[in-house]
Structure formats: C-alpha cells, structure tokens
Amino acid sequence: MSNQMQIDQWHKTLCPYCGVGCGLKVGVANNRVVKVLGDESHPSSQGKLCAKPIYLPDTLHTEDRLLTPQVRPYLEAPFARVTWDQAIAHAAAQFKQIMAKHGPDAVAFYGSGQFTTEDYYVANKLAKGFLGTNNFDANSRLCMASAVVAYKNALGSDGPPPAYEDIDYADCFFIIGANMAACHPILFNRLKERKKAYPATTVIVVDPRETTTAKVADIYLPIRPGADVALLNAMMHVLIHEGFVDAAFVAEHTENFQAVLDAANLYPPHVAAAVCDLPTEKIVAAARAFGVARGALSFWSMGVNQSTVGVAKNHGIINLHLATGKIGKPGSGPFSLTGQPNAMGGREAGGLSHLLPGYRSVTSLEDRAELAGYWDVPLESISPKPGKPAIELFEAAARGDIKALWIACTNPMVSMPNIDVVEAALRRAELVIVQDAYHPTDTTKYAHVLFPAAQWSEKEGVMTNSERRITYLPKLTDAPGEALPDWEIFARFGRAMGFEQAFAFADAAQVFQEFVWLTSRRVCDYSGLSHQRLQKEGPMQWPVPSKTAPSSKRLYTNQRFATPDGRARFHAPLHAEPAEMPDAAYPLVLTTGRLPTQWHTMTRTGKSPQLLKGNEAPFVEIHPDDAAALDIEEAHMVKVATRRGTAIAQAAITDRVRRGTIFMPFHWGRLSGYNKAANNLTNTAVDPISKEPEFKACAASLTPVHVPDLALALKNLPVTPVHMSIVVE
Numbered sequence: 186m187s188n189q190m191q192i193d194q195w196h197k198t199l200c201p202y203c204g205v206g207c208g209l210k211v212g213v214a215n216n217r218v219v220k221v222l223g224d225e226s227h228p229s230s231q232g233k234l235c236a237k238p239i240y241l242p243d244t245l246h247t248e249d250r251l252l253t254p255q256v257r258p259y260l261e262a263p264f265a266r267v268t269w270d271q272a273i274a275h276a277a278a279q280f281k282q283i284m285a286k287h288g289p290d291a292v293a294f295y296g297s298g299q300f301t302t303e304d305y306y307v308a309n310k311l312a313k314g315f316l317g318t319n320n321f322d323a324n325s326r327l328c329m330a331s332a333v334v335a336y337k338n339a340l341g342s343d344g345p346p347p348a349y350e351d352i353d354y355a356d357c358f359f360i361i362g363a364n365m366a367a368c369h370p371i372l373f374n375r376l377k378e379r380k381k382a383y384p385a386t387t388v389i390v391v392d393p394r395e396t397t398t399a400k401v402a403d404i405y406l407p408i409r410p411g412a413d414v415a416l417l418n419a420m421m422h423v424l425i426h427e428g429f430v431d432a433a434f435v436a437e438h439t440e441n442f443q444a445v446l447d448a449a450n451l452y453p454p455h456v457a458a459a460v461c462d463l464p465t466e467k468i469v470a471a472a473r474a475f476g477v478a479r480g481a482l483s484f485w486s487m488g489v490n491q492s493t494v495g496v497a498k499n500h501g502i503i504n505l506h507l508a509t510g511k512i513g514k515p516g517s518g519p520f521s522l523t524g525q526p527n528a529m530g531g532r533e534a535g536g537l538s539h540l541l542p543g544y545r546s547v548t549s550l551e552d553r554a555e556l557a558g559y560w561d562v563p564l565e566s567i568s569p570k571p572g573k574p575a576i577e578l579f580e581a582a583a584r585g586d587i588k589a590l591w592i593a594c595t596n597p598m599v600s601m602p603n604i605d606v607v608e609a610a611l612r613r614a615e616l617v618i619v620q621d622a623y624h625p626t627d628t629t630k631y632a633h634v635l636f637p638a639a640q641w642s643e644k645e646g647v648m649t650n651s652e653r654r655i656t657y658l659p660k661l662t663d664a665p666g667e668a669l670p671d672w673e674i675f676a677r678f679g680r681a682m683g684f685e686q687a688f689a690f691a692d693a694a695q696v697f698q699e700f701v702w703l704t705s706r707r708v709c710d711y712s713g714l715s716h717q718r719l720q721k722e723g724p725m726q727w728p729v730p731s732k733t734a735p736s737s738k739r740l741y742t743n744q745r746f747a748t749p750d751g752r753a754r755f756h757a758p759l760h761a762e763p764a765e766m767p768d769a770a771y772p773l774v775l776t777t778g779r780l781p782t783q784w785h786t787m788t789r790t791g792k793s794p795q796l797l798k799g800n801e802a803p804f805v806e807i808h809p810d811d812a813a814a815l816d817i818e819e820a821h822m823v824k825v826a827t828r829r830g831t832a833i834a835q836a837a838i839t840d841r842v843r844r845g846t847i848f849m850p851f852h853w854g855r856l857s858g859y860n861k862a863a864n865n866l867t868n869t870a871v872d873p874i875s876k877e878p879e880f881k882a883c884a885a886s887l888t889p890v891h892v893p894d895l896a897l898a899l900k901n902l903p904v905t906p907v908h909m910s911i912v913v914e
C-alpha cells in the first residue's frame with residue numbers, strides 16, 4: 186500500500202470535509218498524499234480528527250479523475266479532448282453569443298462551500314462585477330441560507346458569534362436539528378468531554394430521530410418534523426413566565442421584544458406539546474435548563490435550516506439567547522454549525538446570489554458603489570437585482586430562461602431536491618459547463634464542456650470554519666493531468682471575455698490580498714491577514730482588522746450589535762406546517778440526512794472501501810409499528826414514493842425514528858442505480874425569505890417491493906461503489 190512509502194515531508198493543512206475545520210498533518214511521498222494525521226497545533230481541533238480524512242489518499246488518484254478539458258456539441262455526442270486555450274475560448278465565445286442575444290441574466294453560475302475563498306472571490310467578481318449578472322448561487326443555499334438571513338435580521342450581520350472554546354465554559358447545550366455525533370464529530374467529542382468534566386451540564390437534543398447525538402441527551406425531545414417554531418415559542422413562554430428574562434439586557438441592547446411576547450403567548454407549553462407531539466413537562470424542563478444555565482450554547486444545522494420556516498426557526502433560537510442575555514459571553518451564544526469546510530468563507534466573499542464580497546448586498550447602492558469603485562467598473566455594471574437562488578435558477582433553466590449554466594464543485598444531479606427539475610434544466614440549456622475533479626459524475630453526464638479541477642492538496646488557498654477561523658491550505662502535490670485550481674479557471678475565462686487587467690492574478694496569494702481589503706471595517710474584517718501571515722502565525726479567527734491585530738475569539742462581547750443603533754432585533758417566529766403534509770395517499774413524513782462515514786454525493790468517500798463498510802446500499806428507517814402495519818420486514822426492499830418520484834431501499838426497522846416518520850440518507854445518486862436516489866423524492870418548496878428548500882419533510886408512502894416492481898428493484902440492486910458501477914467514456 187502506498188502509505189507504507191517513505192514520507193518525504195509532512196505539511197499542515199485543513200480537513201476538506203466538514204465545517205468543524207480540523208487541522209491535518211499530511212505526509213507526502215513521491216508527489217502523492219500518503220498519510221493523514223491530526224495536527225496538534227491547530228487551535229480548532231487540537232490534534233483530533235474523525236475517520237473521513239484518514240482515507241483521503243484513497244480518493245485522490247482514482248481512475249475517474251478528470252484530467253483534461255473536453256467538449257462536445259450536444260449531449261449524445263462523444264467528448265473530444267481539447268487544450269485549455271481551446272476550451273476557454275469555446276466557452277467564452279458561447280457566453281458572449283448568449284449574453285448578446287438574451288442579456289447577462291441568461292447565464293448563471295452554481296458553486297460550492299467547498300471552494301476556497303479565492304475561488305469564490307474570483308467567480309463572484311467575474312459574474313457580478315464584469316458579466317453584469319448576480320446569477321451566482323451556491324449549494325450553501327441548500328444549507329446555511331436560513332441562518333444567514335436570521336443572523337443579519339437579528340444581529341445586523343451574518344457570522345456566528347461564539348467560539349469552540351465556549352464549549353468548555355457552557356453548562357447547557359441546546360442541540361436542535363443537528364446530528365453532531367455523525368456530522369460534526371470532533372465538536373461533539375469536545376462537548377462530551379465538557380459533560381464528563383462538569384456533570385451538572387445539561388444536554389438537550391431536539392430531533393425526530395433518536396440519533397447517536399440524542400443518546401447522550403439529558404432531555405431528549407423527539408419532535409414531529411417541522412414543529413420546531415412552536416417548541417421555541419413555548420420555551421420562550423416558560424422563560425418569560427418563570428423570570429428567566431434578563432430585563433436589563435433586553436431594555437438596553439434589543440428592540441421589538443413585545444412581538445416575541447405576543448408570539449410566545451400563543452404557545453403555552455401545553456399548546457406546543459400538542460403541535461410538536463411532545464410531553465409538556467419535557468418542554469418546560471428544556472426551557473428551565475436553558476434559563477438557569479450560566480452558559481447556554483445552542484447548536485443547530487439542517488433540521489432547522491432546511492425548512493419552509495427555516496428563517497423563523499433560526500429566529501426562535503436566537504431570540505432565546507437575546508431574551509436571557511446569553512450572547513457575547515463565555516459559554517453562551519447561538520452557534521449554527523456550518524456544513525461544508527468553507528461555506529463560511531463563501532458567505533464572506535459574497536457567494537450567494539443576493540450578496541457581494543465583505544457581507545455586502547447587491548440591493549444596497551452604497552455597497553455596489555464601493556465594489557464598483559474598487560473593481561474600477563461603472564456603477565451600472567453591478568446589477569441591483571438579486572440573482573436567482575439555486576432552486577429558481579434550475580427552474581429558470583428548465584423553462585429555457587437561463588441558457589448557459591456553469592456548475593463548479595457541486596453535484597446537483599444528486600444533491601438538489603426533485604432531481605427531475607435539474608435534469609430538465611441541464612437537458613434544455615444551450616451550454617452546460619461542469620468543473621469537477623472527477624468524471625463521470627451524475628452531473629458531468631449532462632455537460633457540454635468539462636473543466637478538470639485541481640482539488641484539496643493540489644492547490645493553495647484559505648478556508649473559514651464554523652468558529653470563524655481561517656486556515657491556509659498549501660499546495661502539497663501537483664494536480665493530475667491538466668487540472669487547474671477553480672479560481673484560475675475563472676480568471677482565464679475572465680481574460681478571454683476581454684477583462685485582461687481585472688483577472689491578471691499571478692497566484693492565489695494575490696487573489697486573497699485583493700479580497701481581504703474588501704472586508705476592511707466590515708463585521709468579517711480580516712484585512713490584517715495574508716497567506717504569508719497565516720503561514721507564519723497559523724490559523725486565526727476573524728475579526729483581524731490590522732496586520733498587528735491578534736486572532737479574535739467571540740463576537741459582540743460589548744453587547745453592541747452590527748445594526749445601525751447597535752441594538753439586536755427580536756423577530757417573532759410564526760409556526761407553519763411543512764409545505765407538504767401527510768394525507769391518505771402519502772401517509773408518512775419523509776426526512777433525509779447523512780451518515781457518519783459518507784460525504785454528500787460520495788465522489789470521494791464512496792471510493793474508500795473502509796468508509797463504505799456498513800453503508801453499501803441505501804436504506805430507509807421505519808418505525809416497527811409502521812413496518813408491521815405495512816407488512817414490511819427487516820432488510821426487505823421497499824419502494825418509497827412521493828408526488829415527485831420513487832426510490833427503492835432496504836428496510837431498517839428501528840424505534841430510533843418516530844412513528845409516522847421515515848428517514849433516508851441522500852448520499853446515493855442515479856448513477857449508482859436510478860432508484861437509489863433519495864432526491865428523486867424530495868420537495869422543491871422553499872422558505873419564502875431564505876429560499877432554502879425543505880429537504881427535511883415531505884409526504885411519502887411505503888410499499889414492500891413485490892413482483893411487478895422487480896425490474897425497478899433489480900436496477901437498484903448492484904451493491905458496488907459509485908465509481909465501479911459505471912463505464913468511463
């Protein structure tokens with residue numbers, strides 16, 4: 186095995202998987218990554234790491250790496266290998282033609298929280314500053330968009346206030362809609378350490394499934410999917426009526442508390458108990474534990490954000506902290522758990538269709554004017570109209586309104602809700618560019634142009650983790666074939682579009698330097714950083730507003746928020762049911778999520794036999810009572826159906842999941858077997874403000890697979906890793 190080789194050199198870098206952002210020590214031999222260990226010197230993880238990065242060497246040098254640019258005139262045609270110059274010239278000519286005929290909003294970019302900050306910045310500068318379209322959105326729309334809106338509304342700016350160190354000071358953890366044990370394991374371990382060291386710590390977990398995370402809870406609330414707002418209002422009700430409100434803090438540092446009082450009054454605990462299908466006493470106990478705590482930290486992730494009331498759920502959580510003054514202090518604060526390694530950097534660099542770099546907004550004249558000045562373009566070049574958010578973007582392409590789609594570092598043919606919409610979009614578009622490290626993927630199958638991307642360890646750049654800590658990732662080996670860093674592909678394209686000066690970056694360090702100036706005097710100010718400083722001083726938490734400023738810790742320690750008057754704003758969260766509720770035809774609620782050892786669409790973790798072990802095929806968790814009623818037995822194949830489509834999976838009968846609720850992981854795409862894809866089923870309904878889709882609740886039916894369905898089942902059966910079950914073109 187390659188990792189027996191003599192290691193030439195060890196390097197420090199960041200884990201390319203989850204938003205915990207653990208530091209790695211990586212051994213390189215003969216220009217290859219051969220060994221991955223934890224980096225004791227990284228302040229966020231202190232040497233710890235989970236299983237996923239250990240098997241990174243298995244994922245980097247596979248037969249399906251995309252090595253050269255390729256083009257084809259239409260989807261059924263074979264790909265032809267071309268040079269980079271030819272590929273870029275071809276793409277630029279098509280963009281020019283489409284934009285001349287249909288205007289700049291006929292083109293769109295769809296990027297990723299797995300970009301480096303440099304990748305994000307160059308892509309955003311290109312689309313929003315030079316092509317004149319704000320149609321740059323990212324998979325963060327499927328992920329953190331609801332939190333982004335609520336932080337801005339409530340605190341005046343995006344950016345989670347606490348630091349990981351706060352775990353060591355908290356005596357109450359309120360974990361809602363997050364399976365930390367599976368998805369943020371190193372943070373979860375730190376939380377368990379705290380509980381061990383200080384047993385009076387109360388852990389509250391709110392999740393319709395009794396996950397590994399819920400197993401450690403002192404108070405576990407198996408909530409009905411989608412009912413969180415009622416619970417949060419009821420907790421506020423208890424805080425108000427039992428004297429836990431910090432009246433001085435509310436009076437001096439907040440606005441609009443009356444609206445929250447009114448909302449809470451609608452949900453006394455017994456009313457919420459009925460809505461949430463929870464015992465009243467448990468709701469009261471959870472609120473009291475939060476109220477009495479000296480330090481309360483809330484952790485939340487997709488069970489909160491991926492909802493048609495995702496923003497309201499976020500407000501409900503932030504309100505608990507504002508009402509009790511538990512924010513900006515050691516051991517306290519609302520702490521959204523970022524999913525991807527650099528979704529935070531993406532937000533800082535303006536990586537959603539309504540944002541501009543430095544936590545700015547396309548709708549603000551002042552913000553556009555600052556950017557236009559800095560980029561040296563006329564003010565009119567930056568459109569005041571927000572671009573299309575992910576779901577609308579693909580819907581517009583499916584209608585024929587968007588003609589050119591450039592997808593980079595994300596795999597929407599697996600990860601978007603109701604994949605049929607994405608397929609219709611990709612089939613209809615005149616030009617589909619896919620920029621990935623691998624081919625084929627579910628999405629590259631629909632490309633006219635393939636751009637080979639260098640990936641983790643093959644390019645340099647920075648990423649920001651969940652606690653606002655920025656880590657420099659060095660280039661450790663050469664990229665295979667002709668693969669290039671994402672930012673460089675966007676820059677070459679920018680030059681081919683005629684913007685030679687604006688995209689003449691010599692290297693990633695120069696891109697970073699141009700970007701960080703734009704954070705100056707913003708909440709996310711890290712204008713004091715450079716690649717050089719991060720290399721020398723190690724990972725640092727923003728704000729770092731000058732070259733001499735040290736790394737920061739938590740935000741809002743002086744209780745002055747980022748609003749014009751410095752006061753935080755309460756927003757009354759109103760409960761509403763999920764867009765699609767169970768009925769006679771579809772009597773169950775389907776929720777979806779993740780497995781501890783797989784990462785998203787499996788293009789990387791699916792190639793490690795060790796990580797695949799135990800997760801070879803998709804399954805659906807079913808409560809024993811539901812299984813009995815439907816005559817379903819353990820490990821039998823079942824058909825899951827919704828109004829969008831069907832999927833076939835193995836029955837996993839367990840009382841971990843609530844009666845009436847079923848759960849499927851979403852990792853498998855159609856390439857691994859058409860009916861393996863959970864996103865054949867999911868709903869495209871979105872939160873009206875954040876535009877984040879409701880992956881966590883839709884109406885579904887379940888039937889055992891009988892003879893007439895056998896063809897479907899057989900299509901689904903081969904239990905092979907993604908990359909082995911497909912033929913490379």
Ligand SMILES: Nc1nc2c(c(=O)[nH]1)N[C@H]1C(S)=C(S)[C@@H](COP(=O)(O)OP(=O)(O)OC[C@H]3O[C@@H](n4cnc5c(=O)[nH]c(N)nc54)[C@H](O)[C@@H]3O)O[C@H]1N2
Binds near residue numbers: 365368410
């Ligand atoms: N192993 C692994 N780790 C990952 C990832 C991965 O793919 N694999 N992906 C990363 C990314 S990008 C993200 S965004 C995070 C996601 O991290 P999480 O959000 O923790 O993961 P999920 O499994 O999507 O969903 C979390 C939980 O929400 C629960 N839930 C569903 N509906 C509701 C509801 O209505 N209310 C409440 N309170 N809970 C509900 C589900 O049962 C599930 O246990 O993980 C990151 N870490």
Ligand SMILES: Nc1nc2c(c(=O)[nH]1)N[C@H]1C(S)=C(S)[C@@H](COP(=O)(O)OP(=O)(O)OC[C@H]3O[C@@H](n4cnc5c(=O)[nH]c(N)nc54)[C@H](O)[C@@H]3O)O[C@H]1N2
Binds near residue numbers: 597640
């Ligand atoms: N049903 C359901 N669906 C969901 C979710 C859910 O909970 N339920 N969660 C949603 C969430 S939170 C997220 S974040 C998304 C994630 O969904 P995706 O972003 O689609 O998932 P990934 O597999 O991480 O896709 C990354 C792609 O980029 C490629 N890649 C890796 N490194 C590089 C690089 O450096 N450059 C380039 N150009 N390519 C690279 C990989 O090969 C892969 O094809 O899924 C969403 N979909």
Ligand code: SF4
Binds near residue numbers: 202234
């Ligand atoms: S917890 Fe997240 S960042 Fe840390 S090693 Fe595991 S996947 Fe990587």
Ligand SMILES: [Mo]
Binds near residue numbers: 327524
């Ligand atoms: Mo995510």
